[in-house]
Each structure stands twice: as structure tokens, then as C-alpha cells.
Amino acid sequence: MTSAVISLQGIAKCFGSLEVIRHLDLDVLEGERHALIGPNGAGKSTLVGMISGLIPLSAGAIFLNGRRIDGLAPERINRLGLGRSFQITRIFPRLSAQENLRIGVMARHGIRYSLFRPATAYSAVAREVEALLAKVRLDGRAGVVAGELSYSEQRALELGMALASEPKVLLLDEPTAGMSRDEADHVVDLIRTIAIGRTVLIVEHDMDVVFSLCDRVTVLAYGELIASGPAAEIRRNARVQEAYLGTEHVA
Amino acid sequence: MKWLAIAAATIGLLLVPVLFGDRFVFVFIQMLTASLFALAFNLLWRHTRLLSFGHAAHFGAGMFATIHLMRLAEANVLAVPLPLIPLGGALAACLLGVVAGYFATVRTGTYFAMITLAVAELIYALGSQWEALFGGEAGLSSMRLPWAGWTFATTGEVYYIVLGWVVPAAAALYFVGLTPLGRLAFAIGDDETRVRFLGYNAHRAKTMVFALSAFHAGLAGGLLALVNENVNYGAFGGTVSASVVLHTFIGGSGVFLGPVIGAAGLTLLGALLSDVTRLWLLYVGAAFVLMMLYSPEGLAALFIANLRLWRELPWPSLVRLNLLGGLAVLAFVCTTVFVVELAARALTEGASATAVVLFGTTWSLSSPVTWAIPIALALAGHVALKAAIRQRRRLEDAVA
Structure with missing residues (x-):
């Protein structure tokens, strides 16, 4: 039996009197590509924020590989093996693409706050950065300042940074947001490669991306889980069609 | 080098x-x-x-x-x-x-x-x-x-x-x-x-x-x-x-x-x-105020940008830019000296202050001409600087 890598147990989030997440249970199983979908305001981004330690819970508990992680600082959760990307591109615009990734890789090599050698002098880190650049297909753009990369290149870099700490679990918050069809296809391809051997939880609006990429889908509406199961099943679920997909979309 | x-x-x-x-x-x-x-x-x-x-x-x-x-x-x-x-x-x-x-x-x-x-x-x-x-x-x-x-x-x-x-x-x-x-x-x-x-x-x-x-x-x-x-x-x-x-x-x-x-x-x-x-x-x-208004990146950035132009372009095309920039700086310096010195004198000495010697000339504090000069200088400086900035942008486009 596959075990739950991420397990949300009875979690809730209130902002004042507004209940954004209502008593939600969800298991993300090892090795699966799990999509989280739902209309705007369903609470998807809040959920991702809660799992990654950015937003405190109002109730419930979150487990990562059986270890309770709610209440831990984001950096602790990251070191326990969870990486994430952001809906709004969060890279370091003043550093080159290569340096962006180096920051990510350095931490894993235990050279976080070192002052004795230039950052470029660590050859093991340099080799990994190079491999990572190739993986997200930015090897030709290594020296370019990240702020000057194109939007899709920045999104690829964002993915690369989520990968840099070699997480076992990846949270991807709308990885194809604001992209053209071609750019989105490119990123989907990329996700497919990097998902091998990992557990991935993706928040996504684009249904084509969701159904072509993910094994399981969970649907949220108004902070509640309305369906969760294999992608094909979710497609057929009447409640989901009504609440979110729109009947004509699936027909 | x-x-x-x-x-x-x-x-x-x-x-x-x-x-x-x-x-x-x-x-x-x-x-x-x-x-x-x-x-x-x-x-x-x-x-x-x-x-x-x-x-x-x-x-x-x-x-x-x-x-x-x-x-x-x-x-x-x-x-x-x-x-x-x-x-x-x-x-x-x-x-x-x-x-x-x-x-x-x-x-x-x-x-x-x-x-x-x-x-x-x-x-x-x-x-x-x-x-x-x-x-x-x-x-x-x-x-x-x-x-x-x-x-x-x-x-x-x-x-x-x-x-x-x-x-x-x-x-x-x-x-x-x-x-x-x-x-x-x-x-x-x-x-x-x-x-x-x-x-x-x-x-x-x-x-x-x-x-x-x-x-x-x-x-x-x-x-x-x-x-x-x-x-x-x-x-x-x-x-x-x-x-x-x-x-x-x-x-x-x-x-x-x-x-x-x-x-x-x-x-x-x-x-x-x-x-x-x-x-x-x-x-x-x-x-500081002038720097933040016109070139918030500071002197070093100005210097580097200028150096890049000198390297990329033949020097005659840069004469106009440097002339305009120099004029603007000169005008702003004169304006500042004028305003600071005259205002300080007028404020500290009050009614007893009547005339100030500056740039080798005696200026009457009550004469409108005395105060019109820094205003005119500031305007001239502003115009020259705007022209210099335009010229710099043109040259930078040419280099790019």
C-alpha cells in the first residue's frame, strides 16, 4: 500500500469571520501527481501556503511523511524535503540564472552562511547547478541576469529553484499561469521530467494541463473538498461539472 | 587596465x-x-x-x-x-x-x-x-x-x-x-x-x-x-x-x-x-535632493554609463552630451550657492542685511533681480539637464 506523503487532517483557516478552508482532510500519496483545482476563491493558494508554512492554521494538523509540520518555519519544512514554486514568479532578479540556482543548491551542501571562499569556488555545487540549468533548459542563459529573462524562462527558473533543494515533495502553484499555449506545453513537459521519483501537488487552472499531467485530482469549492479521485473519474463527476468545470466543457 | x-x-x-x-x-x-x-x-x-x-x-x-x-x-x-x-x-x-x-x-x-x-x-x-x-x-x-x-x-x-x-x-x-x-x-x-x-x-x-x-x-x-x-x-x-x-x-x-x-x-x-x-x-x-531627482543611481552609475559611451562611440558625438551635462551641473551649482547664501544671510541677519557680495558682485537683497537670477539659473539647468538626458538616451539607443 502506498503511504500518504502529505496528510492534511481536519485543517481549517479563518481570516476574521471569513472561513477560507473548512475542516478539510486530504492525503497526497507517494509518487503521485496530484492536482488541486477549484474556482477562484476556493482556497487553493491558501492551502498551499498552509502546507509550506507561510500561513498558520486555525485548526487541524499537517503531516509530511508522518511528521507533523504545521507551526514549523518555512525553512524547516524545506529541509524536511518539501520544495515549492510560486504563482507570482519569485526569483532573484539581480542575480544571474546560474546564481539563482546556486543559492538553492548551496543550502543542501551545508554552505549556507560561509564567508571564507567565493561562492563560485565550490566545484560540487557548480556541477549540480550546471546539471540543473540543463534540466530546466536554461543552459544557454546561465549568465543572464534573471530580471532580464523572458517570462517563460523565469517560470522555468522558478521550477529549477523549487528543484534545487532536491525535494521529495514539490508544491507547484499555477506553474503555467499567464503563459501562451506553446509556453505552457513546454512547462508541462518540464514538469513531467522533474516529477519522476517525486510526489507533486499542483494547483492549476488550465484543465488541459491538469488532465494531461495528473493521476489524481482534488476539487475545492468555497474551502470545502467536493471531490477527490482519479482524473478520469473526476471528469465524469456530476457535482464537479456543476460546481466548476461547467457541463458544456466536458460534454 | x-x-x-x-x-x-x-x-x-x-x-x-x-x-x-x-x-x-x-x-x-x-x-x-x-x-x-x-x-x-x-x-x-x-x-x-x-x-x-x-x-x-x-x-x-x-x-x-x-x-x-x-x-x-x-x-x-x-x-x-x-x-x-x-x-x-x-x-x-x-x-x-x-x-x-x-x-x-x-x-x-x-x-x-x-x-x-x-x-x-x-x-x-x-x-x-x-x-x-x-x-x-x-x-x-x-x-x-x-x-x-x-x-x-x-x-x-x-x-x-x-x-x-x-x-x-x-x-x-x-x-x-x-x-x-x-x-x-x-x-x-x-x-x-x-x-x-x-x-x-x-x-x-x-x-x-x-x-x-x-x-x-x-x-x-x-x-x-x-x-x-x-x-x-x-x-x-x-x-x-x-x-x-x-x-x-x-x-x-x-x-x-x-x-x-x-x-x-x-x-x-x-x-x-x-x-x-x-x-x-x-x-x-x-x-542629495538634486541627485535623487535627476540621477537616483548616484555619481558612480553616471560615471560608468558615460564611460561605456566613450568606449563605444567616437568622441565628437559625445561633445554635445557632455557640454549639456556640464552646463546643467554648473547652473545647478550656481543656483544652490545663490539660494543658500542669500537665504542664510537674509534669515540670520534679518532686516539689517541689505546687500551680499557673491561671485564678485554686490547683490541687493531687496531687489527682485537678485532673486530672479537663481530662478532663471535653475530653469536653465533643468532645461539643459533634460536635453542632456534625452541626448544620452539617443546615444544609448545607438549603442544598443
Whole structure:
């Protein structure tokens, strides 16, 4: 039996009197590509924020590989093996693409706050950065300042940074947001490669991306889980069609 | 080319006491310590985007610790060679930096700035009360003891101690920017949340950078205390904190040596003009405002952009740009001198002030012509500058 890598147990989030997440249970199983979908305001981004330690819970508990992680600082959760990307591109615009990734890789090599050698002098880190650049297909753009990369290149870099700490679990918050069809296809391809051997939880609006990429889908509406199961099943679920997909979309 | 420039600068700096008299060597010492102070301040701003409004706390801590150590040496309690004493000042400032930085860096932006300001003001207030530690109004004095055949009685000899610390310290600050912590600091300045999701404790990194910055600020203060042999609590004052901000931003915070240009340049000008005007700080303030309005990147960035154009384009095409830029600067300088001097005279002397001698001419304060001239000059400067900016954009497009 596959075990739950991420397990949300009875979690809730209130902002004042507004209940954004209502008593939600969800298991993300090892090795699966799990999509989280739902209309705007369903609470998807809040959920991702809660799992990654950015937003405190109002109730419930979150487990990562059986270890309770709610209440831990984001950096602790990251070191326990969870990486994430952001809906709004969060890279370091003043550093080159290569340096962006180096920051990510350095931490894993235990050279976080070192002052004795230039950052470029660590050859093991340099080799990994190079491999990572190739993986997200930015090897030709290594020296370019990240702020000057194109939007899709920045999104690829964002993915690369989520990968840099070699997480076992990846949270991807709308990885194809604001992209053209071609750019989105490119990123989907990329996700497919990097998902091998990992557990991935993706928040996504684009249904084509969701159904072509993910094994399981969970649907949220108004902070509640309305369906969760294999992608094909979710497609057929009447409640989901009504609440979110729109009947004509699936027909 | 780069190494040639560094070699020339080194030789030039080494020759200062040979070429100049004591009064000028002292000005050079002030330029060096102000430069190191500004570089230390900018370690925090340029990398981590933390704007400290209270860096005088660390500069002053370095000064007081150094004077105390000198007094201990004088009383034969401590046997440390004089040239090493400023290091004690730096360490004391670093210690203060760890404590102040730990609390201040919990926040960023405006809140961070406010905390640093409050810490400096707190120490300033303590300074006037706590006589045993800060010596009250008169401050504390000591004298330099000889060491290894050196008497350190002349400004020239002390100059070499200062130079011997400032240059390696500046190089160390440059090196910090290349290390993992330095690169991490840049990343934190860009996006702290992102850094945390890569597994870093951003607060710890910010505290470390803050302490490093405080260390170098304290070293600069310690060196100045060694030279002055005296310090009072004014070292913690708001003007000290403000001047390092002005120096850094006028010089250009985006380039490593930018703060040096601002600190050395303004200190030198201040010393040269101290006989001519009593209103030097007003001029620095005016220069800061104009700089932020027209070229917020500072002098160093202007210089680099201009250098790039000189390299890429034949020089005749640059004559117009440099002429316009020069005219604009001249017009703004004249306007500032006019306004500052006339206004100061009118305000301080009131109705008794009738005429002022400026630029070799006597100006009547009641004549509208006298006040129309700076307005016209400012307008001319503005027009020339706008034209220069347009021209620069055209040339840069041509290069690109």
C-alpha cells in the first residue's frame, strides 16, 4: 500500500469571520501527481501556503511523511524535503540564472552562511547547478541576469529553484499561469521530467494541463473538498461539472 | 587596465604624507574613514536592501571602545600595540551589531529603518547621561603611545595606520560580496520569502550581515578616534547617521566603490570649502535632493554609463552630451550657492542685511533681480539637464 506523503487532517483557516478552508482532510500519496483545482476563491493558494508554512492554521494538523509540520518555519519544512514554486514568479532578479540556482543548491551542501571562499569556488555545487540549468533548459542563459529573462524562462527558473533543494515533495502553484499555449506545453513537459521519483501537488487552472499531467485530482469549492479521485473519474463527476468545470466543457 | 588603476591609486595613497602637509593629510584620513564607514553601511543596503538610519551607533561604539582601550594602555593596564587598538573598537561595534541587528532585522523596510534610528537615538541619549562610560559633554580623551620605534606623534605616521586598515577592510567588504553569505544577502534583498523556501534562515543571515557591517563601521570609528585622541557622545548623533546615508546615495549605492566616491568627494569638498562657507551641510543636502531627482543611481552609475559611451562611440558625438551635462551641473551649482547664501544671510541677519557680495558682485537683497537670477539659473539647468538626458538616451539607443 502506498503511504500518504502529505496528510492534511481536519485543517481549517479563518481570516476574521471569513472561513477560507473548512475542516478539510486530504492525503497526497507517494509518487503521485496530484492536482488541486477549484474556482477562484476556493482556497487553493491558501492551502498551499498552509502546507509550506507561510500561513498558520486555525485548526487541524499537517503531516509530511508522518511528521507533523504545521507551526514549523518555512525553512524547516524545506529541509524536511518539501520544495515549492510560486504563482507570482519569485526569483532573484539581480542575480544571474546560474546564481539563482546556486543559492538553492548551496543550502543542501551545508554552505549556507560561509564567508571564507567565493561562492563560485565550490566545484560540487557548480556541477549540480550546471546539471540543473540543463534540466530546466536554461543552459544557454546561465549568465543572464534573471530580471532580464523572458517570462517563460523565469517560470522555468522558478521550477529549477523549487528543484534545487532536491525535494521529495514539490508544491507547484499555477506553474503555467499567464503563459501562451506553446509556453505552457513546454512547462508541462518540464514538469513531467522533474516529477519522476517525486510526489507533486499542483494547483492549476488550465484543465488541459491538469488532465494531461495528473493521476489524481482534488476539487475545492468555497474551502470545502467536493471531490477527490482519479482524473478520469473526476471528469465524469456530476457535482464537479456543476460546481466548476461547467457541463458544456466536458460534454 | 583595472590593475594599473589599482596600482596607481595605491601608490598615490602611499605618497599622501610625502606630498601634502599635516592639515591635508588629516583631511585624507577623514576621507578614508568616511569611505570605510560608507562601504560598511552599503554592505547592508546594496546587498540586503536594509536601510539603516542609525549607523552612527556602530561608528560611535567603535570610537568609544578605541578610546577606552587607549586609556587602558595609557594606564599600563593593557599592553596592545597602538595600531591594533582600532580592532577592539571594531569588535565592540560588532557585538553591538549582533544585538541591535538581531532585533532590527526581524523587520524589513520602514520598520527596520525606524528600529535602527531608535537604537542610535537611545545610545545618544545615554551618552549625555552616563558620564563614566561616555565622559559627558567634554567626552573622553587619551593619547597615542609609541610602539616599535614609532612615536605616532605626526599625522603622517597615523595616516599609515589608517591606510593600513582601511584598504584591507575595503577589500574584505568586496570579498564578502562574493562569498556564499554575500550572494545570499543579495538574494534576501530581492526576495526574502523565496530564500526561506530554499531552506535558509533569513533572519540569521541578515543578523550576520548586519554584524559585519557594524564591525567595519566600528573600525572606521575606531580609526578616527585613534587620530583625534578624543571622542564625545556627538559621535552617536543623527548627523553622523545621516551623513553616511547622503555619502552613499550621492556616490551611488549600486556600485561597490560608489560610496567611496560620495564619502571621499564630499569630505574633501567640505574641508576645502570650510573657510568659504559655514553652510556646508546645506549644500550636501541640496546635492542629495538634486541627485535623487535627476540621477537616483548616484555619481558612480553616471560615471560608468558615460564611460561605456566613450568606449563605444567616437568622441565628437559625445561633445554635445557632455557640454549639456556640464552646463546643467554648473547652473545647478550656481543656483544652490545663490539660494543658500542669500537665504542664510537674509534669515540670520534679518532686516539689517541689505546687500551680499557673491561671485564678485554686490547683490541687493531687496531687489527682485537678485532673486530672479537663481530662478532663471535653475530653469536653465533643468532645461539643459533634460536635453542632456534625452541626448544620452539617443546615444544609448545607438549603442544598443
